[in-house]
Amino acid sequence: MRPFQYNRARSLADASGIISDKGALAIAGGTNLLDLMKLQVEIPEQLADINHLGMAEIADTEDGGLRIGALATNTAAAVHPRVRSDYPVLARAILAGATQQLRNKATTGGNLCQRTRCFYFTNVDQPCNKREPGSGCGAIDGIAKLHAVLGTSDQCIATYPGDMAVAMSALGAVVHIAHEDGEERTVPVADFHCLPGDTPWRENVLEPGEIITAVSLPAKVAGTQIYRKVRERSSYAFALVSIAAIVEIKNGLFSRADLAFGGLAHKPWHDPRIADVLIGQVPSEKLFDEAADILLSGAQGFGENDFKIPLTRRTLHAVLAQAVEQAA
Amino acid sequence: MTQSISVNGAQHPIPNDPRVTLLDFLRHDAGLTGTKKGCDHGQCGACTVIVNGIRINSCLTLAAMHDGDSVTTIEGIGTTDNPSALQRAFMEHDGFQCGYCTPGQICSATAMFEELANNWPSDASGQLEGKIEITGEEIRERMSGNLCRCGAYANIVAAIQAVATEKGS
Numbered sequence A: 001m002r003p004f005q006y007n008r009a010r011s012l013a014d015a016s017g018i019i020s021d022k023g024a025l026a027i028a029g030g031t032n033l034l035d036l037m038k039l040q041v042e043i044p045e046q047l048a049d050i051n052h053l054g055m056a057e058i059a060d061t062e063d064g065g066l067r068i069g070a071l072a073t074n075t076a077a078a079v080h081p082r083v084r085s086d087y088p089v090l091a092r093a094i095l096a097g098a099t100q101q102l103r104n105k106a107t108t109g110g111n112l113c114q115r116t117r118c119f120y121f122t123n124v125d126q127p128c129n130k131r132e133p134g135s136g137c138g139a140i141d142g143i144a145k146l147h148a149v150l151g152t153s154d155q156c157i158a159t160y161p162g163d164m165a166v167a168m169s170a171l172g173a174v175v176h177i178a179h180e181d182g183e184e185r186t187v188p189v190a191d192f193h194c195l196p197g198d199t200p201w202r203e204n205v206l207e208p209g210e211i212i213t214a215v216s217l218p219a220k221v222a223g224t225q226i227y228r229k230v231r232e233r234s235s236y237a238f239a240l241v242s243i244a245a246i247v248e249i250k251n252g253l254f255s256r257a258d259l260a261f262g263g264l265a266h267k268p269w270h271d272p273r274i275a276d277v278l279i280g281q282v283p284s285e286k287l288f289d290e291a292a293d294i295l296l297s298g299a300q301g302f303g304e305n306d307f308k309i310p311l312t313r314r315t316l317h318a319v320l321a322q323a324v325e326q327a328a
Numbered sequence B: 001m002t003q004s005i006s007v008n009g010a011q012h013p014i015p016n017d018p019r020v021t022l023l024d025f026l027r028h029d030a031g032l033t034g035t036k037k038g039c040d041h042g043q044c045g046a047c048t049v050i051v052n053g054i055r056i057n058s059c060l061t062l063a064a065m066h067d068g069d070s071v072t073t074i075e076g077i078g079t080t081d082n083p084s085a086l087q088r089a090f091m092e093h094d095g096f097q098c099g100y101c102t103p104g105q106i107c108s109a110t111a112m113f114e115e116l117a118n119n120w121p122s123d124a125s126g127q128l129e130g131k132i133e134i135t136g137e138e139i140r141e142r143m144s145g146n147l148c149r150c151g152a153y154a155n156i157v158a159a160i161q162a163v164a165t166e167k168g169s
């Protein structure tokens, strides 16, 4: 690791002041940042340790939802009684990620901001527009098995690798962000991550000095909740494709279909046209195909990851069929 | 005031260089080499220790972030003369070959029993709520963060299962 100055932040304003400097970063669990610092992919001159700012609380909100503090660990969120009973898709998504040791340390804010697992990004000897703007993208003509098929650009085809945010996106959760001047703003999780475009180094909407303070979930809605993660082995691997779904069927017709997809893009993917296709219709294989056609109409593979397109179609079928079965 | 970490009940001062990971602190500063460095990137679990009752990978956290914390390492779990139930079971069931992953496996499994006692679900649990039955599948999923290069997995699971049965009866 390169030398850096370690600061234990005493307040949110203190932390925000430190990280508004270029070359300074917040550290929460450290499970992503320290990994990247050892590889010299991240070389901060200063760290603001935000672990003592009391943002670990998980509490009911007035509108019947739940507010998960940015420093609540992935474990604390997954085992919280209300997450287990009212937001099982979120508990399942978190439990499908990493390992117990990592989830015990990883935080809600850090998980949202975790960086891509693109092999060229993490290897400083390789070209990567995200790590070193203008150096090229090694993955486009290279090893791209984990890479995106939706929303890519000619600059970057990386994916957002996480699971938790996919479920939060389907649930309509909102990120609470504190600004250096003490103001708070909120951004839906579905809009928190960016597409690579011409600025692949920018992964989310956080501005310098901004800190995530919490994520809030809206009140529980009716329907079946499913998180299905397809990976190369049955435990401890990042998603090739994942789907978070909150689906309700009333009188034999779809009445709710909130879906988000992981492993396909630079952000948890959400396509409102899928609900438009499904809602009000009788479930059938043909209908599921129509939904998949719409989702995948703009999909483009890069050789090694071509398989993700048919895999997503099959996974979508499986999830919708499971929702129908569970509703019966 | 010097900052310190309690390791197996003894206080050790935190080194000045903030780059020192908890793992390097335990091995070099506290002189406790039972905790192993496998990958140094959170992938293998050889560095698993128990901090304030919770198992974590000590390679992916800084010593400076643990002022005032209590760490239990393999040296604090049992001794040659007085091994813990898990340590005995690993010997009885041949739960290792070279032994490099073993301290991490045993720290991990020790904390896993606490998680099970609290009925924390895992990816392998059929239900998210209620009492969890300690099946082989549950053990394998919960121990998936501890790799064994020698592939002693079958006997590791058998050793843990034996302790689970002991605790249950």
Ligand SMILES: Cc1cc2nc3c(=O)[nH]c(=O)nc-3n(C[C@H](O)[C@H](O)[C@H](O)COP(=O)(O)OP(=O)(O)OC[C@H]3O[C@@H](n4cnc5c(N)ncnc54)[C@H](O)[C@@H]3O)c2cc1C
Residues within 6 Å of the ligand: A025, A026, A027, A028, A029, A030, A031, A032, A033, A034, A035, A050, A070, A096, A097, A098, A099, A102, A105, A106, A107, A108, A109, A110, A111, A112, A113, A114, A161, A162, A163, A164, A206, A210, A211, A212, A213, A236, A237, A238, A239, B041, B042, B043
């Ligand atoms: C071997 C391995 C396997 C993994 N498998 C999975 C998996 O299958 N699924 C999955 O989803 N994840 C997986 N992960 C990733 C893991 O979930 C993340 O490392 C973790 O969630 C990051 O959280 P943290 O608190 O440790 O973040 P840190 O490492 O502390 O921070 C990560 C980034 O977020 C920023 N940050 C942290 N908190 C805040 C805040 N409050 N406000 C603003 N910025 C902030 C930091 O500055 C840093 O840039 C895996 C990790 C490893 C090492």
Ligand code: SF4
Residues within 6 Å of the ligand: A116, A118, A119, A120, A121, A127, A128, A129, A130, A131, A136, A137, A138, A139, A140, A155, A156, A157, A158, A200
């Ligand atoms: S896909 Fe993105 S992260 Fe990977 S090498 Fe290309 S620019 Fe870098």
Ligand code: FES
Residues within 6 Å of the ligand: B036, B037, B038, B039, B040, B041, B042, B043, B044, B045, B046, B047, B048, B057, B058, B059, B060
């Ligand atoms: S040395 Fe820490 S996980 Fe491998």
Ligand code: FES
Residues within 6 Å of the ligand: B095, B096, B097, B098, B099, B100, B101, B102, B147, B148, B149, B150, B151, B152
């Ligand atoms: S016993 Fe050799 S690595 Fe597990």
